Amino acid sequence: MAARTLLDKLWDAHVVKAATASTPGILYVDLHLIHEVTSPQAFAELRARGLNVRCPERTLATLDHSTPTAPFDDLGQPVYASEEAAAQVAELEKNCAQFGIRLNGWNSDHRGIVHVIGPELGATQPGMTIVCGDSHTSTHGAFGALAFGIGTTEVGHVLATQCLLQQKPKSLAIHVDGELPANCSAKDLVLHIIGQIGVNGGTGHVIEYRGRAIQALSMEQRMTVCNMSIEAGARAGLIAPDQVTYDYLRERPYAPRGEDWDKAVRYWNSLASDADAKYDRVVHVDASRVRPTVTYGTHPGMVVALDAAVPAPASLQERRALEYMQVEAGKPLAGTAVDVVFVGSCTNSRLSDLRDAAAVLRGRSLAPRVRMLVVPGSLAIKHEAEREGLDQVFRAAGAEWREPGCSMCIAMNGDLAKPGQLVVSTSNRNFEGRQGPGARTVLASPAVAAASAVAGCVADPQSLLQEQAA
Amino acid sequence: MNPITHIRARTAVLAHENIDTDRIIPARFLTTTERAGLGRYAFNDWRYAADGRENPAFELNKPAARACEILVAGRNFGCGSSREHAPWALLDYGIRAVLSSEIADIFRNNALKNGLLAVVLSESEHRYLLAHPGIELAIDVAAQTIELPDGGRFGFQLDAFAKHCLLAGVDQLGFLLAHNDAIERFERRRGEAA
Ligand code: SF4
Numbered sequence: 279m280a281a282r283t284l285l286d287k288l289w290d291a292h293v294v295k296a297a298t299a300s301t302p303g304i305l306y307v308d309l310h311l312i313h314e315v316t317s318p319q320a321f322a323e324l325r326a327r328g329l330n331v332r333c334p335e336r337t338l339a340t341l342d343h344s345t346p347t348a349p350f351d352d353l354g355q356p357v358y359a360s361e362e363a364a365a366q367v368a369e370l371e372k373n374c375a376q377f378g379i380r381l382n383g384w385n386s387d388h389r390g391i392v393h394v395i396g397p398e399l400g401a402t403q404p405g406m407t408i409v410c411g412d413s414h415t416s417t418h419g420a421f422g423a424l425a426f427g428i429g430t431t432e433v434g435h436v437l438a439t440q441c442l443l444q445q446k447p448k449s450l451a452i453h454v455d456g457e458l459p460a461n462c463s464a465k466d467l468v469l470h471i472i473g474q475i476g477v478n479g480g481t482g483h484v485i486e487y488r489g490r491a492i493q494a495l496s497m498e499q500r501m502t503v504c505n506m507s508i509e510a511g512a513r514a515g516l517i518a519p520d521q522v523t524y525d526y527l528r529e530r531p532y533a534p535r536g537e538d539w540d541k542a543v544r545y546w547n548s549l550a551s552d553a554d555a556k557y558d559r560v561v562h563v564d565a566s567r568v569r570p571t572v573t574y575g576t577h578p579g580m581v582v583a584l585d586a587a588v589p590a591p592a593s594l595q596e597r598r599a600l601e602y603m604q605v606e607a608g609k610p611l612a613g614t615a616v617d618v619v620f621v622g623s624c625t626n627s628r629l630s631d632l633r634d635a636a637a638v639l640r641g642r643s644l645a646p647r648v649r650m651l652v653v654p655g656s657l658a659i660k661h662e663a664e665r666e667g668l669d670q671v672f673r674a675a676g677a678e679w680r681e682p683g684c685s686m687c688i689a690m691n692g693d694l695a696k697p698g699q700l701v702v703s704t705s706n707r708n709f710e711g712r713q714g715p716g717a718r719t720v721l722a723s724p725a726v727a728a729a730s731a732v733a734g735c736v737a738d739p740q741s742l743l744q745e746q747a748a
Numbered sequence: 749m750n751p752i753t754h755i756r757a758r759t760a761v762l763a764h765e766n767i768d769t770d771r772i773i774p775a776r777f778l779t780t781t782e783r784a785g786l787g788r789y790a791f792n793d794w795r796y797a798a799d800g801r802e803n804p805a806f807e808l809n810k811p812a813a814r815a816c817e818i819l820v821a822g823r824n825f826g827c828g829s830s831r832e833h834a835p836w837a838l839l840d841y842g843i844r845a846v847l848s849s850e851i852a853d854i855f856r857n858n859a860l861k862n863g864l865l866a867v868v869l870s871e872s873e874h875r876y877l878l879a880h881p882g883i884e885l886a887i888d889v890a891a892q893t894i895e896l897p898d899g900g901r902f903g904f905q906l907d908a909f910a911k912h913c914l915l916a917g918v919d920q921l922g923f924l925l926a927h928n929d930a931i932e933r934f935e936r937r938r939g940e941a942a
Contacts, residue, residue: 294934295927300908304927306934316831318781327921344779362779369781413830413854429832429858430783431919439924441931445907447853477766478824478850511827513853577766577827595765595822690775697798709770709828711793 281552284518285449285484288424288549292407294441302443308406308423310336310436311392312379314370315343315690316411320434321373329438331377336440338401339374339381341367342391344691347653347680356384356681359692377437390656390682393417393624397501398658400530404519404546409436414624414706415514416507420500421527422519422549424484427508447513448558450483454491456566461740463634464499465626465704465723467491468506469571471563473581480512483559486551487517491565497526498628505625506706509578518550570738573708573721574611575599580708584612584726584738602710603718604700611720611736617699619650619677619731620713621724623687626704627655631724632663635704636671638728638739640746643675645734650677651693653685677731689713702730749863751917753889755844757817761881762807767821768828769855773837775829786833787840812882817844820877824848826855826866835859845887847894849874860910861920865889867904889914 282290289305297303310333317339324331331337344363346356358364374381382388388395393414396402404422409415411433418425428442435442452475458467472479485507487500495503500517507515524543527533534542569583576599582588590607591597600607605614621627621635632654644650652672654660660682663669669679685693687705689712695701697716704727708719720736729739777789794806802809808816819838825848826834835858838846845865859866865887869877877883886895889911894902906914913920 295930300912301923302907302909304924304930306931315778319783319832322781323921329925360779366779366781411830411832413828427830427854429830429854429861431832431858431861431921435921435924438921439928439931441924441927443909443920443924477827478852481824481850481853511824511852577768593765598764688775690778694776707768707770707828709768711774712770715774715793715798 281555283449283551283555283557284422284486284516284549285424285447286555288405288407289446291405292424297445302445304441305407305444307409307436307440307442308336309338309396309401309408310440311396311408311410311415312337312339312370312433313342313392313410313412314345314366316430317373317433318366318369319430320411320437323434324437331379331437332440334378337379337437338396339370339379340392340395341370341383341389342682343684343688345683346691347683347685347693349681363691387657390658391624391627391684393505394627394655394659397421397497398530398656400527400533403527403533403542404523405549409442413508414505416512417501417505417624419507419515420497420504420517421523422517422546424514424516426513448483450480450485450512450559450561451557452485452487452561452563454487454489454563454565456491456564458491458494458565458568462568462570463723463725464495464502466571467565467568468503469573469578469581469721470568472506472510472579473571474563475510475561477509477577477579478511480507480510483512484514484516485510485512486557487515492517493520493522496630497522498630501628502625506578509706519546570723570726572611572726572736573719574603574605576602576708576710578706578708578721582611584736585610612738614720614736615700616648616702616730616735618695618701619648619727620653620686620701620703620705621727622651622653622655622685623703623705624655624684625706626724627653627659629659629662631704632659632668633666635724635728636668637746638725638742639675639677639732640671642732642742644677644731648731648734650675650731651680651686652677653680654682656682675731686713689717702727702736749917749919752863752865752914755818755865755887756884757844758815758882758884759818759820759847759877760808760813760816761820761878763822763878765822766824766827769826769831769834770828772826772834773831778831778833783836785840786837787842790837790841815842816882817842818885818887819843819846820881821846821848822878823850825851826859827852830854830858832858832862835862835864839864847874847877860907860914863914865914867894867906869902869904873902
């Protein structure tokens with residue numbers, strides 16, 4: 279057989295019916311993740327047609343997008359931002375009960391952001407196809423699974439048939455060589471990559487991240503990188519599974535056990551791209567050149583090293599973006615006044631992210647007038663962080679320690695910034711208004727976010743961390 | 749879904765590049781469990797000022813752009829989130845076709861599944877349309893052509909299956925359901941291999 283890429287192998291293993299000149303291929307879906315916002319209309323369609331959910335056991339639901347992250351009320355009930363949000367959650371509860379779907383709802387210890395709980399439960403495994411009505415499904419590609427976002431009509435397709443109609447995407451290899459500097463995180467790396475290839479650099483492609491710098495990343499860091507593949511226009515990101523993957527997955531609730539585990543690992547080991555496999559495109563990135571990186575504009579490709587000057591606008595659009603952001607070309611972003619800091623989202627809400635932020639905040643306080651929200655990605659992460667005392671570090675500094683959910687990443691649950699406020703955010707999108715009408719977003723790593731909260735302006739954590747070590 | 753064979757309408761131009769789905773419909777309007785009625789939120793934060801009044805400077809609010817059913821948008825339209833509320837909102841607002849030099853993958857899929865024609869044109873064709881807002885175009889889906897007022901004609905690519913679905917007004921779930929045997933065979937084959 280001809281040499282194949284990881285994408286080829288994943289694709290071939292899930293083709294129910296190959297594409298023809300006039301029809302797309304039918305692709306089988308191993309795991310379907312659903313949440314309250316993009317599923318109600320799909321269930322309505324199922325009901326209207328008298329259809330059932332074909333594989334409830336391959337479907338996993340959670341509450342995350344419109345759920346409140348504020349403390350529960352005196353009766354222990356969540357306080358929704360609107361009646362509509364409450365109705366949307368009730369709708370998912372009803373749909374899951376009726377169709378026999380596992381829901382990590384209010385009573386579950388594993389409620390959390392859909393892309394955080396899949397891996398955490400071991401439901402996300404190498405070799406799988408995984409879809410969800412959410413574009414950051416690309417996160418799960420960190421495990422060597424073909425994982426991508428779909429629309430609500432397609433959510434209905436998967437519920438009814440466990441399959442999707444798909445054209446095979448092209449492959450883009452991003453080789454990341456060199457060593458990521460010690461003061462840089464996976465977030466800095468992926469922002470750097472998007473800056474290099476552009477917000478449409480991956481359109482029509484699945485990105486496979488390769489090379490020494492990728493292999494050196496932890497599972498949580500790999501998820502941060504794959505998460506933002508969609509921000510480069512790619513539908514999915516992939517990293518070949520290896521020992522790091524297996525060490526993370528072993529013993530997780532849904533991971534295979536005993537002989538099944540050994541057999542699974544043997545299969546997973548066969549997934550890596552063959553040495554002479556051909557990609558449609560190849561890009562090289564030198565990790566050693568990455569510096570702490572932030573966005574300065576209104577899409578995730580407008581990135582700049584923290585201490586470098588914001589580039590002069592090259593188009594009318596870029597000039598508008600700078601106006602919206604109230605950012606001046608020719609000056610570094612460091613030093614720009616900050617109103618709100620958000621640590622959370624499926625990009626950076628895992629335990630290691632919270633540790634990174636806490637390391638900067640320990641023994642310090644927020645600058646006056648800065649509001650900081652720390653929103654763990656799942657209840658399990660919240661509990662783990664509390665065992666480590668991270669919540670105490672955040673609270674002592676003056677930050678809000680909240681219930682898990684998407685929160686200010688998408689600002690549809692009542693957590694949002696006011697018009698004109700500048701938010702340093704560990705999330706993934708800095709579009710105009712994403713964090714509230716008129717809000718200005720600077721995407722950054724958890725460490726940069728925490729340093730900015732302390733300084734009251736966009737700031738490099740380096741000197742704070744050095745002080746602490748001294 | 750109604751069959752879509754021809755669209756004859758005037759264009760409105762939104763030249764901004766990278767118009768993301770948060771722009772098309774902000775997330776705070778996604779708490780609905782319906783798909784109808786989202787047109788009033790289309791481009792909400794551009795369309796309305798903070799006090800709820802229409803923003804007269806927004807291109808689609810200008811008299812010449814009213815009732816235009818073809819949207820000519822800057823490069824990389826529909827990037828960002830996978831929300832199908834974006835094409836739902838555009839259709840409900842009255843847009844029937846989106847033309848750009850580049851359209852984000854998930855948005856294009858979602859649009860075509862809902863009968864919103866999403867078409868990618870060459871750079872030069874795109875530049876021409878950006879520079880000529882308000883002209884009437886005649887789109888022929890079967891022929892895959894766009895006719896200009898001066899008789900000029902642009903061709904466009906359209907996935908054969910998406911085209912079939914648009915022309916016949918059928919949706920894709922029926923096609924998938926008809927392949928139940930193949931799906932069962934696949935499941936059995938895998939069950940045995942495990
Ligand atoms: S955290 Fe943000 S990007 Fe992630 S699933 Fe939630 S809304 Fe989407």
